[in-house]
Amino acid sequence: MNIHEYQAKLLFKQNGVPVPDGYLATNPTEAEFAMRRLGTEVAVVKAQVHAGGRGKAGGVKLAKSPEECRKIAEAMIGMDLITHQTYPEGKKVHKVYVEAGSKIVKEYYLALFLDRENAGIGIMFSTEGGMDIEEVAAKTPEKIATVVVDPTVGLQGHHIRQLCWSMNLPAAEQKEMTPIVRNLYKMFIKYDYSMLEINPLIVNDQGKMFALDGKMNFDDNALYRQKDVELFRDYLEEDEREVTASKYGLSYIGLDGNIGCLVNGAGLAMATMDIVKHYGGKPANFLDVGGGASQETVTNAFRILFADPGVKGLFVNIFGGIMRCDVIANGIVAAAKELGLRVPMVVRLEGTNVEQGKEILKKSGLNLYAASDMADGAKKIVELVK
Numbered sequence: 040m041n042i043h044e045y046q047a048k049l050l051f052k053q054n055g056v057p058v059p060d061g062y063l064a065t066n067p068t069e070a071e072f073a074m075r076r077l078g079t080e081v082a083v084v085k086a087q088v089h090a091g092g093r094g095k096a097g098g099v100k101l102a103k104s105p106e107e108c109r110k111i112a113e114a115m116i117g118m119d120l121i122t123h124q125t126y127p128e129g130k131k132v133h134k135v136y137v138e139a140g141s142k143i144v145k146e147y148y149l150a151l152f153l154d155r156e157n158a159g160i161g162i163m164f165s166t167e168g169g170m171d172i173e174e175v176a177a178k179t180p181e182k183i184a185t186v187v188v189d190p191t192v193g194l195q196g197h198h199i200r201q202l203c204w205s206m207n208l209p210a211a212e213q214k215e216m217t218p219i220v221r222n223l224y225k226m227f228i229k230y231d232y233s234m235l236e237i238n239p240l241i242v243n244d245q246g247k248m249f250a251l252d253g254k255m256n257f258d259d260n261a262l263y264r265q266k267d268v269e270l271f272r273d274y275l276e277e278d279e280r281e282v283t284a285s286k287y288g289l290s291y292i293g294l295d296g297n298i299g300c301l302v303n304g305a306g307l308a309m310a311t312m313d314i315v316k317h318y319g320g321k322p323a324n325f326l327d328v329g330g331g332a333s334q335e336t337v338t339n340a341f342r343i344l345f346a347d348p349g350v351k352g353l354f355v356n357i358f359g360g361i362m363r364c365d366v367i368a369n370g371i372v373a374a375a376k377e378l379g380l381r382v383p384m385v386v387r388l389e390g391t392n393v394e395q396g397k398e399i400l401k402k403s404g405l406n407l408y409a410a411s412d413m414a415d416g417a418k419k420i421v422e423l424v425k
Contacts, residue, residue, distance in 0.1 A: 047253030081140030168239030296321030337370025359390025
């Protein structure tokens with residue numbers, strides 16, 4: 040789960056990570072009064088969307104008066120912001136964050152992340168704040184320092200010293216950065232993050248460090264114990280199909296193709312998307328109903344696929360292990376009769392109770408296309424959609 044910058048900064052502030060003062064505004068009048076309340080000569084108006092690259096796309100602008108702040112907010116709220124991290128149509132801006140301007144002397148990059156390869160918490164620090172970290176890693180990897188913290192031991196002083204010394208930070212900046220890293224590590228453990236990023240972490244003209252931006256991603260599997268964090272969830276920023284799927288307990292990611300895929304198992308789901316692409320098709324989704332799905336779960340999965348106007352064909356690819364093929368077949372029949380099957384559907388069943396499953400589909404009276412294997416199914420659905 041992602042949250043907005045203004046929400047991230049609220050968590051920063053509550054946990055001892057310094058941030059500039061700022062206020063949320065949902066309309067131009069609120070933006071104007073936010074700047075008046077800040078009492079600064081310069082304010083920064085930031086579009087609040089779940090995407091990076093806002094500045095380059097016109098989603099971050101400077102205002103030198105409350106009146107100008109109002110005009111900027113008026114133009115920004117309601118616009119479709121298009122960045123390298125959004126769909127081509129962009130994301131609608133519903134609110135802005137008005138923040139006190141900072142006199143920036145230096146910009147750094149600081150992030151904490153789950154390092155699965157080393158079974159630890161990685162801390163990444165770079166002198167190239169404000170830049171795309173992927174570009175820095177590709178072109179100038181020597182400007183990035185990384186340490187891995189063993190969570191059974193916890194963050195130690197030598198971790199922070201290693202980051203600071205590797206980037207030749209002056210002593211005054213090391214003193215500023217040390218409590219920030221310590222507090223970020225505590226936050227990472229406390230809130231079950233999968234990623235926590237500050238870009239840029241700035242040094243102002245008084246030598247003080249501030250988090251000028253904040254991106255946070257929380258482990259969805261831990262939200263059951265992070266009820267306060269879950270309240271930050273903004274459904275307007277999420278794919279409507281994915282929101283519905285989460286309510287049904289389904290693993291679903293919406294894509295921009297036209298072939299809906301229903302599969303059991305994440306690995307098989309990815310292989311299914313790959314083979315559809317291989318034969319010239321475009322998957323409309325990743326959808327894993329799981330190994331122990333019930334008939335109701337399968338029916339709900341079809342409800343999401345049938346409701347997507349972009350889906351022009353369906354490919355059901357099931358390898359029954361724990362999941363029985365007859366359960367999938369009953370779910371297919373129930374969903375098709377309840378919702379109406381308006382697009383061609385190719386079904387490949389294999390595994391536990393496969394013969395019973397095929398018999399259920401055969402007697403259903405539905406206009407389905409059987410596939411002998413995964414490749415055969417992918418070829419058929421691509422041709423049918425074309």
